[in-house]
Amino acid sequence: MKFYITAIIIFCAGLLNAQTVQSPSKEITVTFAIDASGRPNYTVSYKNKPVILKSGMGLEIKHLPALTGGFKAIETAQSTVDTSWKPVLGEVAEIRNNYNQLAIALEQVETGRRMNIIFRVFDEGVGFRYDFPKQPNLNYFIVSGENTEFNLAGDHKAFWIPGDFDSQEYAYNETLLSQIDNQKVDMNNGIGMKSIPQRYAVQSPLMMKSKDGLYINIFEAAVINYPVMHLQSDPAKHTLKSLLVPNAMGDMAFLQTPAHTPWRTIMVSDDARKILAQKMILNLNDPSAIDDTSWIKPMKYIGIWWEMHAGKSTWDMSGTQDAAQKTTATPRPHGATTANAKKYIDFAKKHGFEGLLIEGWNTGWEDWYNNWKEEVFDFTTPYPDFNVKEVSDYAKKNGVQLIMHHETSGSVSNYERRLDRAFKHMKDYGYQSVKSGYVGRIIPRGEFHDGQTMVNHYLYVVKRAAENKIMVDSHESARPTGVQRTWPNYIAAEAARGNEFNAWSVGNPPTHETILPFTRLLGGPMDYTPGIFEIKMNVYDPTKTEQVHTTLAKQLALYITMYSPLQMAADIPENYEKYPDAFQFIKDVETDWQDTKILEAEPGDYITIARKTKGKESWFLGAITDENTRTTTVSLDFLTPGKKYRAVIYQDGKTADWKNNPISYEIKTQEVTSKTKLKLILAAGGGTAISFMPIDK
Structure with a gap:
């Protein structure tokens, strides 16, 4: 030093x-x-x-x-x-x-x-x-x-x-x-x-x-x-x-x-x-306030989450509230059941994912949204069809960490009153990280999400979590400003328009992911939840017109261009099983880095980034573009000179297009060195993801 x-x-x-x-x-x-x-x-x-x-x-x-x-x-x-x-x-x-x-x-x-x-x-x-x-x-x-x-x-x-x-x-x-x-x-x-x-x-x-x-x-x-x-x-x-x-x-x-x-x-x-x-x-932030940081780890996780956004199941046990917080005409299954959680745990174990997020496990979801109600959730009481101990024991047996979900419905005063009990509940059942949510109007009433009171609250939760050796991923919070240097257990945040909006709204335009690294991500890692393979929502309901505004290959590239040590494979297990060859990249990609090279960048147009795995010789590359097709040639001079690498290239298919043919992709493998130059062809709204693994002599 x-x-x-x-x-x-x-x-x-x-x-x-x-x-x-x-x-x-x-x-x-x-x-x-x-x-x-x-x-x-x-x-x-x-x-x-x-x-x-x-x-x-x-x-x-x-x-x-x-x-x-x-x-x-x-x-x-x-x-x-x-x-x-x-x-x-x-x-x-x-x-x-x-x-x-x-x-x-x-x-x-x-x-x-x-x-x-x-x-x-x-x-x-x-x-x-x-x-x-x-x-x-x-x-x-x-x-x-x-x-x-x-x-x-x-x-x-x-x-x-x-x-x-x-x-x-x-x-x-x-x-x-x-x-x-x-x-x-x-x-x-x-x-x-x-x-x-x-x-x-x-x-x-x-x-x-x-x-x-x-x-x-x-x-x-x-x-x-x-x-x-x-x-x-x-x-x-x-x-x-x-x-x-x-x-x-x-x-x-x-x-x-x-x-x-x-x-x-x-x-x-x-x-x-x-x-x-x-x-x-x-x-510009202070050094770490946590002396022993050995318990703070990067993580890839899956979740009982996207299936609710896609309309396959619901957060509330009654099955009547959809992702846009509207009452559904026909009730749907509850997502967070003991049986469903075990199915996801089996999938996580099979494919090597460290974590599982389970949303909708606790009572209160029936009337949680927009009622400005003080006490909606108590953060400890499960629905009758979710056995906390049984699920926790099963996860531990299979080597999968459970990620707690604390939706506050904006009732911050209620959350702070119950925070110690909520954290004790987590520790009792082996949860090491929590995803918090702040959807709705804030209580104390009259406060805004971005005011001094709430800024202090977000940090209060992080500090109390640190005392309990718990990592925090906040959603709907104020955007980070580098405070994760001081509190490295603040592992990620949303605080921007995430991938979920593609499931039930006008969605995120193809330019969106080319701008976020120049704005929101300057302050800290974002839990953007990439990895959606079934792009069009009509696969769940023929009447739906919503879709993700990228190609499948771009969803893979986002694991590199959207930095976070907490990365979600956001789609449901069945969809990954349909495309196992593309899923391999998500299984292989790392989350903590030794070095990062920004190869190309123009806000609103394109980004190409290469990252080296911490403590290893492997590299990963992600290239994304906006609504326009793009052809570029990148030099691999970031690779170690004299070494050979096996490059697995996940790219858009020849007829791929984010709107008309988003799931078209190709995978090819070639041997490369630091002297190699690769030509990348990105479809409209598309991308390329590449893994570089050293070849042992």
């Missing part, structure tokens, strides 16, 4: 002139200044091109003068950090943390209150935050607004979703910044819970591309004890301003000094691959 820190401290009372700090490569430059009114501001450039024009900074404080102006600088300090660390699970085995820092201590002349602004400039981009030291003139305070501005240098192409305080489950819009308008978004999209307060608000991370080829992303890191930051856009001026999610009383955050905000981040590069490869978000 390399480590060095250098520091230069400058005392400069009343400083008004600019202070500059650059990235280690000197490609990114941040300039900080205080204008004549005492308002702090900053600019960012990349290779001498403007990225962020002069932009104001500061916070509004309830019942007190705003911390937006009247400041003087009383001290500045610059330092350099270059260290490395090893993530418990990740895309690479070791991460370099290299940045130059500028810290400015400010004092508000009239009030004597102090606020520090800290910039960290990496080769990937910039992070900055507000820091409030312990002080006599500011103790408890309420943030009523944040005035962080991002004044962009042009009318960039943007990949955006509405600034919804309760849901990220939207398909992305691809427009110019000047064309952002939530009133033009089709809201017939299957999302049950929507809270969009502003016409021109969008969510971060916001991915953009300038006309001169710069890739720019605005996001945040280490969101702890603070609300999620959305962005209020001004289409006429190409400017963005932080928009914090309020609590039930309309306030943004309750803080006590010493305190600080999350990091506001700006990633920039002229190479889209570097955006996907960034580790800045992780590096």
